[in-house]
Amino acid sequence: MELKESILIKLLLLLPFFSVLCASPDFNFFYFVQQWPGSYCDTQKSCCYPTTGKPAADFGIHGLWPNYNDGTYPSNCDPNNPFNPSGISDLTSSLQSNWPTLACPSSDGITFWTHEWDKHGTCSESVLKQHDYFEAALNLRQKANLLQALTNAGIQPDGQSYSLSDIKEAIKNGIGYAPFIECNVDSSGNSQLYQVYLCVNTSGSDFMECPVFPRSKCGSDIEFPSF
Numbered sequence: 362m363e364l365k366e367s368i369l370i371k372l373l374l375l376l377p378f379f380s381v382l383c384a385s386p387d388f389n390f391f392y393f394v395q396q397w398p399g400s401y402c403d404t405q406k407s408c409c410y411p412t413t414g415k416p417a418a419d420f421g422i423h424g425l426w427p428n429y430n431d432g433t434y435p436s437n438c439d440p441n442n443p444f445n446p447s448g449i450s451d452l453t454s455s456l457q458s459n460w461p462t463l464a465c466p467s468s469d470g471i472t473f474w475t476h477e478w479d480k481h482g483t484c485s486e487s488v489l490k491q492h493d494y495f496e497a498a499l500n501l502r503q504k505a506n507l508l509q510a511l512t513n514a515g516i517q518p519d520g521q522s523y524s525l526s527d528i529k530e531a532i533k534n535g536i537g538y539a540p541f542i543e544c545n546v547d548s549s550g551n552s553q554l555y556q557v558y559l560c561v562n563t564s565g566s567d568f569m570e571c572p573v574f575p576r577s578k579c580g581s582d583i584e585f586p587s588f
Contacts, residue, residue: 403553418587438483520584554586
């Protein structure tokens with residue numbers, strides 16, 4: 362009897378340790394990715410405005426993606442926890458403004474957010490539940506005003522070409538951390554500023570230096586199209 366009580370006491374003492382283990386993230390950092398709508402639309406594929414209307418001429422959220430330090434990433438981690446629109450009803454208006462969909466056919470954004478949660482968000486639910494996940498992305502969007510950082514450096518979405526190094530420097534000066542720039546090509550095959558990656562700590566609260574960057578190529582000079 363005394364042995365059983367001793368074991369029980371030891372287990373109770375270990376519970377806080379196990380709870381910490383359960384709450385620890387199983388990834389190393391997030392990529393917070395914003396995209397320029399003008400570049401999304403200025404391709405052969407083109408785009409469709411959401412049913413709520415044309416988004417503002419500003420960078421919009423693409424996603425908040427858990428990643429590993431070796432460059433790989435988890436995906437579709439919990440099929441038993443699908444996206445629930447009613448769980449973020451208080452954020453819907455802000456998501457429509459800051460996380461708009463440009464995919465065709467036109468939609469209200471639910472399909473886009475569902476994809477992002479199912480593929481990426483479920484892999485962070487050890488630290489961020491669904492509402493926390495989307496709220497964290499919106500908060501990061503407020504902290505990282507990419508358009509302001511670029512325009513402060515004289516880099517405007519005017520269809521002109523700018524030095525890739527100048528774009529990176531402007532964002533680093535404005536946000537405080539080195540970005541990764543992803544390009545796509547317009548209908549004429551010109552390289553253009555498409556997406557900006559910033560790295561975020563595992564709590565989804567603050568930016569950090571990136572342990573690794575994705576693989577992608579941009580020209581030394583890239584276009585910044587209007588929208």
